[in-house]
Amino acid sequence: MGVEGIGARVTRKEDKRFLTGKGRYTDDMTVPGMKYACFVRSPYAHAKIGDIDATAAKAMPGVIDVLDGKQLQADGIGNLICGWMIHSKDGSPMKMGAWHPLAVDTVRYVGDAIAIVVADSSGEARDAAEAVVIDYEQLPVVTEAVAALASGAPQIHPEAPGNLIFDWQIGEPDAVDEAIAAAAHVTEIEILNNRLSPNPMEPRATLGIYDTAEDHYTCYTTSQNPHVARLVMSAFYNVAPENKLRVIAPDVGGGFGSKIYIYPEEIICLWASKKTGVPVKWTSDRTEAFLTDAHGRDHASKVKMAFDANNHITALKVDTIANLGAYMSLFSSAVPTYLYATLLSGQYTIPAIHANVRTVYTNTVPVDAYRGAGRPEATYLLERTIETAARELGVSPAELRRTNFIRSFPYQTPVIMNYDAGDYEASLNAAMQAADWAGFAARRSQSEARGKKRGIGMSCYIEACGIAPSAAVGSLGAGVGLWESAEVRVNAVGTIEVLTGSHSHGQGHETTFAQLVAGRLGVPIESISIVHGDTDKVQMGMGTYGSRSGAVGMSAVVKALDKVEAKAKKIAAHLMEASEEDIVIENGELKVAGTDKSVPWFQVALASYTAHNLPSGMEPGLKETAFYDPSNFTFPAGCYIAEVEIDPDTGETDIVQFVAADDFGNIINPMIVEGQVHGGIAQGIGQALLENVQYDANGQLLTASYMDYAMPRADDLPSFTLSHQNTPCPSNPLGIKGCGEAGAIGSPPALINAITDAIGHNKLTMPATPMKVWQALHAAH
Amino acid sequence: MYATSYHRASSVEDAVKLKSANEEGKYLSGGMTLIATMKQRLAAPSDLIDLRHIPVLRGISIDGRKVTIGAATPHADVAASRELAAICPAICKLAGHIGDPHVRHMGTIGGSIANNDPAADYPAGLLGLGATIVTDRRSIRADDFFTGLFDTALEEGEMVTSVTFEAPEKAGYAKFNNPASRFAMTGVFVAKTAGGVRVAVTGAGSSGVFRHPGFEQALASNWSADALGSVAVDASNLMSDMHANAEYRANLVKVMAKRAVISAG
Numbered sequence A: 001m002g003v004e005g006i007g008a009r010v011t012r013k014e015d016k017r018f019l020t021g022k023g024r025y026t027d028d029m030t031v032p033g034m035k036y037a038c039f040v041r042s043p044y045a046h047a048k049i050g051d052i053d054a055t056a057a058k059a060m061p062g063v064i065d066v067l068d069g070k071q072l073q074a075d076g077i078g079n080l081i082c083g084w085m086i087h088s089k090d091g092s093p094m095k096m097g098a099w100h101p102l103a104v105d106t107v108r109y110v111g112d113a114i115a116i117v118v119a120d121s122s123g124e125a126r127d128a129a130e131a132v133v134i135d136y137e138q139l140p141v142v143t144e145a146v147a148a149l150a151s152g153a154p155q156i157h158p159e160a161p162g163n164l165i166f167d168w169q170i171g172e173p174d175a176v177d178e179a180i181a182a183a184a185h186v187t188e189i190e191i192l193n194n195r196l197s198p199n200p201m202e203p204r205a206t207l208g209i210y211d212t213a214e215d216h217y218t219c220y221t222t223s224q225n226p227h228v229a230r231l232v233m234s235a236f237y238n239v240a241p242e243n244k245l246r247v248i249a250p251d252v253g254g255g256f257g258s259k260i261y262i263y264p265e266e267i268i269c270l271w272a273s274k275k276t277g278v279p280v281k282w283t284s285d286r287t288e289a290f291l292t293d294a295h296g297r298d299h300a301s302k303v304k305m306a307f308d309a310n311n312h313i314t315a316l317k318v319d320t321i322a323n324l325g326a327y328m329s330l331f332s333s334a335v336p337t338y339l340y341a342t343l344l345s346g347q348y349t350i351p352a353i354h355a356n357v358r359t360v361y362t363n364t365v366p367v368d369a370y371r372g373a374g375r376p377e378a379t380y381l382l383e384r385t386i387e388t389a390a391r392e393l394g395v396s397p398a399e400l401r402r403t404n405f406i407r408s409f410p411y412q413t414p415v416i417m418n419y420d421a422g423d424y425e426a427s428l429n430a431a432m433q434a435a436d437w438a439g440f441a442a443r444r445s446q447s448e449a450r451g452k453k454r455g456i457g458m459s460c461y462i463e464a465c466g467i468a469p470s471a472a473v474g475s476l477g478a479g480v481g482l483w484e485s486a487e488v489r490v491n492a493v494g495t496i497e498v499l500t501g502s503h504s505h506g507q508g509h510e511t512t513f514a515q516l517v518a519g520r521l522g523v524p525i526e527s528i529s530i531v532h533g534d535t536d537k538v539q540m541g542m543g544t545y546g547s548r549s550g551a552v553g554m555s556a557v558v559k560a561l562d563k564v565e566a567k568a569k570k571i572a573a574h575l576m577e578a579s580e581e582d583i584v585i586e587n588g589e590l591k592v593a594g595t596d597k598s599v600p601w602f603q604v605a606l607a608s609y610t611a612h613n614l615p616s617g618m619e620p621g622l623k624e625t626a627f628y629d630p631s632n633f634t635f636p637a638g639c640y641i642a643e644v645e646i647d648p649d650t651g652e653t654d655i656v657q658f659v660a661a662d663d664f665g666n667i668i669n670p671m672i673v674e675g676q677v678h679g680g681i682a683q684g685i686g687q688a689l690l691e692n693v694q695y696d697a698n699g700q701l702l703t704a705s706y707m708d709y710a711m712p713r714a715d716d717l718p719s720f721t722l723s724h725q726n727t728p729c730p731s732n733p734l735g736i737k738g739c740g741e742a743g744a745i746g747s748p749p750a751l752i753n754a755i756t757d758a759i760g761h762n763k764l765t766m767p768a769t770p771m772k773v774w775q776a777l778h779a780a781h
Numbered sequence B: 001m002y003a004t005s006y007h008r009a010s011s012v013e014d015a016v017k018l019k020s021a022n023e024e025g026k027y028l029s030g031g032m033t034l035i036a037t038m039k040q041r042l043a044a045p046s047d048l049i050d051l052r053h054i055p056v057l058r059g060i061s062i063d064g065r066k067v068t069i070g071a072a073t074p075h076a077d078v079a080a081s082r083e084l085a086a087i088c089p090a091i092c093k094l095a096g097h098i099g100d101p102h103v104r105h106m107g108t109i110g111g112s113i114a115n116n117d118p119a120a121d122y123p124a125g126l127l128g129l130g131a132t133i134v135t136d137r138r139s140i141r142a143d144d145f146f147t148g149l150f151d152t153a154l155e156e157g158e159m160v161t162s163v164t165f166e167a168p169e170k171a172g173y174a175k176f177n178n179p180a181s182r183f184a185m186t187g188v189f190v191a192k193t194a195g196g197v198r199v200a201v202t203g204a205g206s207s208g209v210f211r212h213p214g215f216e217q218a219l220a221s222n223w224s225a226d227a228l229g230s231v232a233v234d235a236s237n238l239m240s241d242m243h244a245n246a247e248y249r250a251n252l253v254k255v256m257a258k259r260a261v262i263s264a265g
């Protein structure tokens, strides 16, 4: 490990600009003649819309135009789509209702966009938006998934009778039922996974620029995957052909999944720019973000876990209802299916698994991937169930997990996934030791002496990152491939640009990707720049989500580097009249092994561009591209332990310790990995104790600001005790598994297991607010 | 935000005059409530009359045990005042737990009580201390000032200039934060004053801050947390919302009252 190579705690190159306020975000972009947009949004959760009268609005000061859905439709702009086809168990395709970027005849959630106002200033645009008069005929509303499936529930899309989008299954129902019938013990539990708002620090924004002379569009946007945005906007929404559409995602202030999707606003601002002849910028405010950014989770499940007489799990049966909101967002169908039910084996040998998943329309914001996407739902369900089983069986939660751990790899689960490597016991042992599990009983008595309730809980999670390979996901219904590309461009003086299709919006790629190159070539990290987020600069890419940038994005860089190195070695061998096989690259030099002959890196680069003296037939230049398609998912895993102390007077939970023991495979930058884990745990604690999106019966969002939506703050969190037990991932050249979501996946069940341990029973749902914990304690008395 | 005209008042008279000349105008103090409301387009005053540059409105003066706090004094100044802490630490502690540092450096006592948010801290402090609210035209007892949710005894155009109170023999404040906003989900201020024991509850009542006579009587005969154990808290006049129902608030009222007594010593 070099000081700047793989494994080094290099401080983040990008932080200087972020910490000094010099980041360049979409809202910082201004171009000559730019105007501002405000969207007219539905105040009702479900209504027919009649006449849209913009006469008064158009006459207001500064207003350039007001455009509506009929005009958008007339111009041939397409409907928004869901990019992953799921078939119900009867073979029928999922029932996707139409999602018009601007509502045409019906609005289906509070915040549904109806018209766009373009004006000289954002204030004038807002004033005019309020003056647009719309005839609404209110319709009955349903916000909860279970209620939406009930007979007589309001019908939301004509395409989906009974609001059922699909009724999908995975696994072997008969084998599971037989195992349950034959079981020595069956644990049954109902699990609710609360609905969350992603809340990246930077709200969404977009700037659409139409260039009449070139008939060309530029879209600045807050995207995690600008190339996918371009692909979808041209292939499905008919905004413009790809060669006439440039998408730029500059600095992006966090995404957590919510900036994967292509939202109506991007499409509409591009279209509006052409219609009005001016560049159009829109920036969401915080309440608009609560109202329109895709939410996460919102599952209701029934679970049965069967055991034989030796406490081995024999079967798992899961019945889940998932709320997808008012429209199917881009990956909404994949999250509660292939990203969820395929992880239901957890870290355990479970011979038979069956999961049934029904997805449902409701009059709420669309629900899609949010940090963890499906895996937190699977982990919470499984780890709450096994903890409950341990209590019922009277064995320690650690013992029950040990009894059932998968111990040899590769391991084929009954739900598609093939785990390639792991050592679950190592993380369990490390976590228990770090948490002084053995000393818990004594700590509990001390708490009791002070009138407090103490509890401890664990969670052994597994997740799947770097979703792949493309052929496999294609066969499961994905509309895109899930590879990544990289170009390594060595300049004539030896400095290097790496163009990657991954996108950094907080992950620190400008540092970690540079570390990889610096380590391989031994050149200074300052001489390496990472270029991303612009479809005109970067060849192609699938973007960043699902903890895929390290495992997939960096692997593509490795492949491109392999090619660059091979060519550089040929040139060096030629220059030094040595054999290509004898050339090694070290400390910024190409050396002939075992001799003192060497040429510096920059000289080889220069030679490649002067082309005065290259091996015969070699093309000039030193620049290579690679596309990397992984052979498998990666499987990070670990064990988290939470210990809590509860004040029975108020129900307040104090997290007295939180231990995370993770297996992320090889680690590029431990400091960045720790930061990712800290952030993930903070979000997991948020889900477990604080955060909850709530609608009222009319579909009004009650939690539309931080006055009512409880985001975790620093003083809600303890210090975290972290460790790593890494087994390198065999399926990618760097042995990386991914670390971006683990914290959010592993932590909620550990906390709820700890709290239910403290209160002595299981009747508790997330978020475990002081009131709910107090009520649970009260009910137990 | 809708367009508005800004005025920087130079004196109390100037401010009151500006206000009466602009019927749709509003006094602006720290702006921590008003500006946020305007940004959400829930308020649209034609004019803003800024009070923060009127020297007499800002500062804390202490005369023996008589305390006067200017209406435009920010929470941070009250929290940090050593002179005040020497005779009434509970009010400093209360101010020090309002919002976050930004809010405490901008938000003011006058703005807070004029706004009378049912979950605000100062109303409990002033009602508990038996304070007097001084305006440009009269003095109003705290008992008469806080009249309901976001409602006060202030007349149209009337301006708070200061609040005054006698430092109590003992006082304590205990607050249970709303997990999201960190306003008081329930806050209880207890004080042993020359005029007797006073207990004021904020964050819980369905018509805003209120005194709790049961607690006051119990503490008058026995100043201890234990004395509150057997006193009932009626949940029927308490708020229920998505964060806490009335029953839970009733519990918090008692728990916070006990903690306030303990912190008062």
Ligand SMILES: Cc1cc2nc3c(=O)[nH]c(=O)nc-3n(C[C@H](O)[C@H](O)[C@H](O)COP(=O)(O)OP(=O)(O)OC[C@H]3O[C@@H](n4cnc5c(N)ncnc54)[C@H](O)[C@@H]3O)c2cc1C
Pocket: B026, B027, B028, B029, B030, B031, B032, B033, B034, B035, B036, B051, B071, B072, B097, B098, B099, B100, B103, B106, B107, B108, B109, B110, B111, B112, B114, B115, B117, B119, B120, B121, B122, B154, B158, B159, B160, B161, B181, B182, B183, B184
């Ligand atoms: C993030 C955040 C957290 C907060 N947390 C808390 C908390 O925990 N506890 C708490 O108690 N408060 C909290 N607040 C509110 C804060 O204390 C404000 O300071 C207070 O509510 C209003 O005071 P202000 O000086 O900012 O008044 P402004 O916002 O300027 O004015 C508020 C209202 O009072 C009127 N007004 C102002 N001054 C006078 C005057 N002298 N005479 C007559 N009318 C006047 C204005 O016209 C306006 O209607 C919080 C606010 C924010 C933004």
